[in-house]
Amino acid sequence: MTAKLYNPFQDFKFDNKTCFLSGSPLQSLDEQMQVFPLWMMRSFDLEEKPFKMLDENMVTYKSLKLPCSPRVADLFAVLEQDIERAMTSGYEAVRNLSEIQLFQWVAKILYGVVFNEIQSGIRQAFISGEDLNFSQALVHKFRNLHYMLQSIMQPMEFEHKNPFSICVLPVDNAPDTFSYRDEINTLVFSFRMRDFAILATLQDNGVHAIYHEDVMNAIVGRVLHPIQFEEICARYFYSAYLFNRLPEYTYMETPECIFVEPMPLNDWTLKPIFDHWQVKTYGQVLENFWKPWGYTLFEIIKDPELPMTFILDRHGEFITDIHLAKV
Template sequence: MASPAPKTSAKAAKKAAAKRGAAKADMDRPGRQHSLYALSERIYSGKRCFYCGQLLRGSHTREHVFPLWLQKRFGMANQCLTLLNGTQIPYRQLTVPCCPTCNNVHLSKLEKRVRSLLFESPIAEARRDLKDIYIWANKILLGIVYAERLLPLNRRYPRGRAILPREMHDMFNMTHFLIQGLRFPIRFTAEGEERIPGSAFLFDLKSPRNQELQFDFKDNLFGLSVSLRLGNRGIVTLSDGGAIDLSVGDLLRRDGKRKLHPIQFDELAAKAFYKATLLNRTPKYIMTEFNGAVEVMQMPLMGLSSKPVFDDWNQTAYAHMLSVLTGYPVERLKPDDTDRVMTFISDAEGNPVNIPLGRSANRSPTMNKANRRGNSKKATMSTIKRRCAALTRG
């Protein structure tokens, strides 16, 4: 009597496989690699360009997720990134398939612009051109995601399940589409004005002398949040439809007007990361295409609901996020049952705190190599658990 179940399961699997095959065939039709067709089902394959999705025929290249110039500048080639399954991979080995056009034209030009903005331009000028920085940070994040979809969950079974489950694919589709502006024009508007399709912040930081302590990377897949510390520059981006910028952007920019100690930067990133987990809206869009250019209008996040866009802030939950990003134990950041959480930004009277980058600062958790995402199993596993927990919620 139980025999029909396997048949039904096999039939469903066959139907799903046929659907994926049709989607692949549709994507490979002439013209399907451009504009709104890029919203088709995202196909993760070692035979496709991670950026444009084109089927790789003949010669193709590998794109370093963290570009070689960045690895050289911060001496990180032999450092490791911890993946979602807890395994580690050297930055120099973290690559994804890429077509020659995307690698040598679109992404190469982006790298040059971002490198100039971050390290050759005044920070005020770079802050006026956050679009490229936003695309660049998300290109890195989606590159990691692509690699995690191709790499096996268990290295002993290379043909087994991938690190990133198939059911998580859809959550990245829209962000991947919105960073395609390197290939064709995309104009994005929200709340009645043209803007980037998310939140992006750039901070001026104090940089330690030790090259290996100048770089740090953290992410959270809920909200597609990225934190990058690059010497004297700190980047925080969130694919949230601009909700964080509209809500607390002015406060983050106020606290970031001065030169920040790395731990102060981590605190601001923690606030943005945690705020993103409270967003209870899914951005909706109206998209049109004309002559190869795409117009994307984001509908008001508030919509027709009277419910606030963000859920209530919880200091205990925030303390856990702050612990993940700073390396300090939760018990030290929130030592009692009150709503008080340690801050490195201001003193008890609300005055800005200046933390010198001296010998003692280099011994603090955020300045210690063992607390970098790629080198601290304890810290990174906390990040992984938070990422996975957030994903199950979404």
């Protein structure tokens, strides 16, 4: 029997009676799974902490849930055991996880946030009596994310290259560090705890790693200060905003496996893959990422030709002597 991908966006089915990933009907409204793993919420006392939604409403971390069949819940439980074991151990163990495992873990959280955002939008549209206004470009991205996440349920092979990039980096964090960011419109994710950090760009076919190749090559083998990692995040989050392609993928469903092939990012317009880098806009992004250290936009772009950086000095050498309090 040929494997089939479930597409909730076809009928916009985001109720609590259907498994979010398989589309199978649920027996009870209690069949749910947390978006953020329990071990993480309990380790950092997150359950009752506020989580800001796109409409500026505040919910709690523990209130973000996904309707989920027992079969799918069991599959994620197995994945979560491996992730928890590695992340509580530290950088070396996390680095040894497969990129597919890390993708599935990141994608489940990102899609979980998306699912809850969509449910919230549907409720608000119903109350206001208006139609739900949803960008077709976002539907395209979220549908692909959902398809790829189904790799946890059935064999899936990404041909030629993975459609995502996931970096695991060593960072000299304070012991109680928990730092999480996502940008669901551009599918970028960063996470920092213990002695490591994760930076993920989804559906970019690896081009961000090429775009930032000079900086990423400079940090190979280095343990980063948190301010250095946050600077790298600012670069990636900003370039994800500049990324002007909507990647396409073909899915070949066979009895043995689903084959996923990314289509070329170059198109007939011959436009660059990234829009022009604006130093002031980048400075505004960096100011936000550097809030714990208090650097202002004025300080960051005082010299527009050489915006402030803690990664490379004027001679292109990695900066190792950073005297800042850890956060």
